[in-house]
Amino acid sequence: MSDSSRNRNVTFALIGLGIALAIATFLSPFASQNPDGLDRVAQDHKFDTKAAAETPAKQLPFYQVFEEYALRGVPKEIATPLAGIIGTLAAFGLAWGIGKVVVRNSGVPPEDDSTSPD
């Protein structure tokens, strides 16, 4: 891979991450508070009560840090944007890391097969 194409890809990654962070930060306070598809069905048909109250996720240390999409211990206005930022960075880092470990090929362009779906 040439240096210039590597730089272009890093630039693209930073722009993409910036867009994702902006969405998580500035749009999350405006997310609709209405129940979503499955929640709505569960409420309408009275099976929302079957959701477990004591879930395994609440036993994890992360539950001490986040209450759903809200960072604990900070003012309400910034709790969800901050949770969004941390979650977005976690997803970014984890997916990049898995990609780094899994993808073995380096540099050599593939045979041209871009006209078939698989």
Next chain:
Amino acid sequence: MTELLLMSISSFQAGSRMLPLAMHIPDGFLSLPVILVTWILAIALIAICLKRAQFEYQERTVPLMGVCAAFIFAAQMINFPIPGGTSGHLLGGTLAGALLGPWAGSLVMVVVFMVQAFLFQDGGITVLGANIVNMGLIGTFGGYYLYAAIRKSLGWNSLRGIGVGAAVAAWASVVVGSIICAFQLAISGTVPLPVALSAMASWHVLIGIGEALITVTALGFIYRTRPDLIYKAPKKAIANRSMASR
């Protein structure tokens, strides 16, 4: 009296939420057999993806995997309202499949659902396999191959093929995912099948429109800026772009 009590409990639970939890299944909705079958299916497909991803991709795909996971996580936080007092959000499986192909696309979706379940208690950990299948793999596999078939028939290298393919596949993946979720709920004895099917499908027919709009917008942006990053990239667009930048 009991009904009143139940209603007040459920409205209390709904009221105590900070944000509506996404379309993710919570712990307690699915029976053990359904949990096991969906976990086995999810793990088998993830194993195939890990194997195929080793040789299918180049190093330059790796940053795109990070960006894709970040964008889909962020976008899933943004519930958009749909008529009737309900909301929906992007699932992103078809978008991930169109950008990265089914193999890396699936791995990205798994990352998103893991972060949501473990960090933010969104979607049960015991039912994570089902959530990965319904909202991830149906999009990255079913959605991707439907997109690829439409793209092929309308012109592999055309924006029209990519756009129409992505729109139809994104919509279909949400509706099919909701129908499969309805079957899982019914087999688990949580809610009768006819009720689950009609209720889930009728909301997700609308939510799927939002999925299609976001998927096409994101792909359109990438088509205009970096068409070479689309999985099995359109040749003409890349050629035109490098001509123009000369």
